[in-house]
Amino acid sequence: MVDLTSAGKVGILFGYCPQQDALDELLTGWEHLQYYCSLRGIPKQYIPEVAADLVRRLHLEPHVDKPVATYSGGTRRKLSTALALVGKPDILLLDEPSSGMDPCSKRYLWQTISQEVQDGCAAVLTSHSMEECEALCTRLAIMVDGSFRCLGPPQHIKNRRHCAFICFDKRSEEKVIAGSR
Structure with a gap:
């Protein structure tokens, strides 16, 4: 459990996935992940490994080397969620995380979020989907x-x-x- 009363003292790491994807249309998914890894302070030698793990877990392989401008809405959501997961945050804030995704992609996303929670991450999400809430929320x-x-x-x-x-x-x-x- 995360104690928010001491968040400033101990440096609790937040991951945030906004409802409107904040992605650069000209960059590839791989470039986004590398950039966020460096912003989160991941040592340079581990960035390819961390990025590849997120690509695998969120099934971004077919798209990761293409510019974001070519991504569907669901693929953009997957990338935005991957960016929120960079650095193993203590708390995830997810706004409509599976919006625009096909049913199969939703399941992979939910598995990924559930695994993060099992590993000790707290997750707060907003959703209009009762199915999503049942899958992810206690x-x-x-x-x-x-x-x-x-x-x-x-x-x-x-x-x-x-x-x-x-x-x-x-x-x-x-x-x-x-x-x-």
């Missing part, structure tokens, strides 16, 4: 208009899903409250 929070409406394990949220969505409507909320007496 706790969910449903937010509506900037307020948390439900919080708990995925199965708890899923079991209460109908009620959770009804109670967002003031008129329906009265029915739920009346029905629960």
